[in-house]
Amino acid sequence: MNLKISALEYIDQVKNGQISAEEFVSATIDRIKKIDGKLHAFLQINPDAVEQARKVDKKIKLGEKVGACFGMPISIKDNICIKNSKTTCASKMLENFIAPYDATVISKLKQQDAIFVGKVNMDEFAMGLTTEFSAYGPSKNPWNTDYVPGGSSGGSAVSVSAFECVASLGSDTGGSVRNPASFCSTVGYKPTYGLISRYGLISYANSIEQIGPMTRTVKDTAFLLNILCGLDTNDNTTIDNGNQDYLSEIDSGIEGKKIGIIQEMIGEGIDSQVLSATKDAISKLEGLGAICDNVSIDMVKYSVASYYTITATEAGSNLARYDNIRYGYEFPVEGYEFNSYISKVRSKFGPEVIRRMILGGFVPSAGHAGKYFLKALKVKSKLTKEVNQAFKKYDFLIAPTVPVLPFKIGEKINDPVALFLVDINTVMSNLSGTPSISIPYAISNGLPIGMQLLAKHRDDKSLLQAARALETTVQLPEVPI
Amino acid sequence: MTKIGLEIHCQLTKLESKLFCSCKANYREHEINSNICPVCMGLPGTLPRINQKAIEKATLIAMALNCSTPDKIAFFRKNYFYPDLPKNFQITQLNIYGDTSVGGSGMIMVGDKQIRITRIQLEEDPGRLIYEGSSSKNQTTLVDYNRAGVALVEIVTEPDFENPKQVREFLNILSDLLENLNVADPSLEGAMRADANVSIEGGNKVEIKNIGSFHDLEKAVHFEITRQESLHSRDIPIAQETRHWDDKRKITISSRSKEEELDYRYFLEGDIPWITIGKEIHQRLKLEMPESISSKKERYVSSYNIPEQVAMVLSSDKFYSDLFDKSHTKNNAKEVANIITTDLMGLVDTREKRERSKLLPSHLNDLADLIQSGKLTRTSAKNALYEIVKSGKELSQIISEMDLGNVSDKNQLLTIIKQVISEEPQAVEQAKSNPQTVNFLVGKIMQKTKGKADPKLTLVLLKKELG
Ligand SMILES: [Zn+2]
Numbered sequence: 001m002n003l004k005i006s007a008l009e010y011i012d013q014v015k016n017g018q019i020s021a022e023e024f025v026s027a028t029i030d031r032i033k034k035i036d037g038k039l040h041a042f043l044q045i046n047p048d049a050v051e052q053a054r055k056v057d058k059k060i061k062l063g064e065k066v067g068a069c070f071g072m073p074i075s076i077k078d079n080i081c082i083k084n085s086k087t088t089c090a091s092k093m094l095e096n097f098i099a100p101y102d103a104t105v106i107s108k109l110k111q112q113d114a115i116f117v118g119k120v121n122m123d124e125f126a127m128g129l130t131t132e133f134s135a136y137g138p139s140k141n142p143w144n145t146d147y148v149p150g151g152s153s154g155g156s157a158v159s160v161s162a163f164e165c166v167a168s169l170g171s172d173t174g175g176s177v178r179n180p181a182s183f184c185s186t187v188g189y190k191p192t193y194g195l196i197s198r199y200g201l202i203s204y205a206n207s208i209e210q211i212g213p214m215t216r217t218v219k220d221t222a223f224l225l226n227i228l229c230g231l232d233t234n235d236n237t238t239i240d241n242g243n244q245d246y247l248s249e250i251d252s253g254i255e256g257k258k259i260g261i262i263q264e265m266i267g268e269g270i271d272s273q274v275l276s277a278t279k280d281a282i283s284k285l286e287g288l289g290a291i292c293d294n295v296s297i298d299m300v301k302y303s304v305a306s307y308y309t310i311t312a313t314e315a316g317s318n319l320a321r322y323d324n325i326r327y328g329y330e331f332p333v334e335g336y337e338f339n340s341y342i343s344k345v346r347s348k349f350g351p352e353v354i355r356r357m358i359l360g361g362f363v364p365s366a367g368h369a370g371k372y373f374l375k376a377l378k379v380k381s382k383l384t385k386e387v388n389q390a391f392k393k394y395d396f397l398i399a400p401t402v403p404v405l406p407f408k409i410g411e412k413i414n415d416p417v418a419l420f421l422v423d424i425n426t427v428m429s430n431l432s433g434t435p436s437i438s439i440p441y442a443i444s445n446g447l448p449i450g451m452q453l454l455a456k457h458r459d460d461k462s463l464l465q466a467a468r469a470l471e472t473t474v475q476l477p478e479v480p481i
Numbered sequence: 482m483t484k485i486g487l488e489i490h491c492q493l494t495k496l497e498s499k500l501f502c503s504c505k506a507n508y509r510e511h512e513i514n515s516n517i518c519p520v521c522m523g524l525p526g527t528l529p530r531i532n533q534k535a536i537e538k539a540t541l542i543a544m545a546l547n548c549s550t551p552d553k554i555a556f557f558r559k560n561y562f563y564p565d566l567p568k569n570f571q572i573t574q575l576n577i578y579g580d581t582s583v584g585g586s587g588m589i590m591v592g593d594k595q596i597r598i599t600r601i602q603l604e605e606d607p608g609r610l611i612y613e614g615s616s617s618k619n620q621t622t623l624v625d626y627n628r629a630g631v632a633l634v635e636i637v638t639e640p641d642f643e644n645p646k647q648v649r650e651f652l653n654i655l656s657d658l659l660e661n662l663n664v665a666d667p668s669l670e671g672a673m674r675a676d677a678n679v680s681i682e683g684g685n686k687v688e689i690k691n692i693g694s695f696h697d698l699e700k701a702v703h704f705e706i707t708r709q710e711s712l713h714s715r716d717i718p719i720a721q722e723t724r725h726w727d728d729k730r731k732i733t734i735s736s737r738s739k740e741e742e743l744d745y746r747y748f749l750e751g752d753i754p755w756i757t758i759g760k761e762i763h764q765r766l767k768l769e770m771p772e773s774i775s776s777k778k779e780r781y782v783s784s785y786n787i788p789e790q791v792a793m794v795l796s797s798d799k800f801y802s803d804l805f806d807k808s809h810t811k812n813n814a815k816e817v818a819n820i821i822t823t824d825l826m827g828l829v830d831t832r833e834k835r836e837r838s839k840l841l842p843s844h845l846n847d848l849a850d851l852i853q854s855g856k857l858t859r860t861s862a863k864n865a866l867y868e869i870v871k872s873g874k875e876l877s878q879i880i881s882e883m884d885l886g887n888v889s890d891k892n893q894l895l896t897i898i899k900q901v902i903s904e905e906p907q908a909v910e911q912a913k914s915n916p917q918t919v920n921f922l923v924g925k926i927m928q929k930t931k932g933k934a935d936p937k938l939t940l941v942l943l944k945k946e947l948g
Binding site: 079080081087089094097099100101103198199200201202203206207208233234235236237313314316317320321323325326327338339342361364365366369373 | 519522523524525526527528529530531558560562563564567568569570622624744746747748749751752753754
């Protein structure tokens, strides 16, 4: 059984009868059991996956209506709720939280007969970009298991890259889909804010984050986007996309399109290999008929500071509900007064979460909001203006997804400031609500480099076309696992 | 000078569902913790889903209190830890970053006094805490989340009240207004709660929290003024503080909690986008706005010639004015008003009695018609009304069952009159010389007919007999 196929190839092969969903899912589970000990992408494996695949096969055999996914095995980041299954956010705080409802994206995928092979690892509450902050231990990069897979959707990226599933759902608050996609050489998509319902995604910084597909190909992402997006009455921030078909016309190319190269994202601190990959990508794009030009977005230099201030504020509020009274982990309340109980139980949060919540208690507080939180909001709105301005001149922007190559596990975990700077190229899309995509672009000394393309608000369809065009120029070796 | 300001919390009890989910707004009839869902329990991953009707009802209140209403409103998070808050923050509104709450400054007249409204905001009610155990050592706090997420409108006034009496008058007017707008039922337990702030002689402001009913609010304010005056007269400084209303002992107690020092870290609720309340909505609400109490009153006086006082009583209570509007005709309006204000009000003076009452508007209409045509005396009408409220039977059925119909048969009456004349020779003589004393004879006739003799006809016939 060849597991190394794309989502669309999988669908074709099941439709043609070349393979059955059961065979494929069962082989996938076998592979997870065989290799995940080394990678630790999965926190849980769905024990019913093979049975569910068998049901899909039965529907196909009986000629019943089958959903568009045809039993395709998908992994789900462990901050997205699947009814009656544990959703831990890779935190000890939610060790025993069993979601009593399905996230909207989960309902949609269920309707299309996707099969969830398991819940995958992440930085605790999505705070981090290496997956080292998981309370259940780090995931490892399948290209070199000494290296971090990126984060926070590290488990998603690893599982797709190592063929432990066909596709995955991650969430992207400041690059959490694109960063691990870049480090593990998969496609990672951060849609326009509001395109995909967040209902059932456990909030970290709700005003800027989105669920995003992680796949092997751009076409697979477009295919999943068709399923996932749309207005949702359970999420008042969703937008109407007019039932766009992201897959049709995906091969339209980029001839004549104008592309801006963001100067602030290829300057100081950039790895030389990453820089040369970026230059190579630009010449490839020009070869495809695009017109590339330098663009400056001044506010980028404040974007990471703004990002951490806003996310800390929202996280401090979003995570306040974890007082262990209604759900959480085993810890009896008897004998405690409310405040002493919650400070006791909340010590289960990991160090990075505590760090950000302390920050979140400080930056929006009465005496300091003007200096920090309100200023961060100002940067956000100025940055958004500059981004919108840039998109008046350019159809797309380009920058490497991450300015550095993947680093070793443990290398930067004690240097939060160095880690923060890894976010510099990704947070802009979150702060401005605009779509961006990371595609596998190069391998340098056995480590992946991802290239990022960005588009204006609601221009997801043409962004995918551009990404597809660039993808056609890329030939990469297979993951060595 | 005494200055009193109020913060009134009013549940929008006439809504179907809670502010952010589809659980019932009427949580009162549910088993503990059964009127809940993932959203109002604040479960991980859930998002608030704004109830458009709640925004409209809150806007209606703002309009009725002459408040400015912005085109766009926003929600904020008020962050603090408390066991009754499922998310440990409350979604509420705020005006510090511009006027974004449902109502801006407004005013309402209380007699001749103008009370300024500072703002009106829409927010979610927390759950309800239940304390068990006698001593503080073994006390357990239980939480019932049935109420969590119910839409609450907060009405904040300027410190324009000078005495508890004005506070009471304002509360009466406000309750009537909220009921008339069909947004809330102020008589439901816990539907109206209040905080007050009191200062005297330009001194420090004292906040009183936790006042569970309008009735207690007046008492609490009264207590606090007396307390402050007593301190003031002895030259003891009045501390700026928060005090709690002790519901059982009916006094205010200094709260040792550091509530006033809490920093709520307000910021915009990103899960609810700004909501536009455009011109069309404002216009539609204006059209849908129920007739105000004062205009109802004027209409009753000018169209039906109902006395001021009766019209006032009738218009200020939505239950009675609705009943009146549904039951009267142009010709019997005054009589219907009369029945409602003199007889009915005594029969259905509580919420429970109103709910149990079987009276229909058609009953009132029939009663008034029969009184006006002389077929039923007021006394009989009152007896019939009592029976109608109880059983809901048709008026005609009740009249025959209780034998209430007037004796208006000329011959039958004449026989009785003649009988009385023969039995009371002295009184007859007296009446002949002094027509003023004829009432004694009428009384005797009424006695014999058990009050059912048609009074007009009786008088005519009697006078004829007396010559
Ligand atoms: Zn609910």
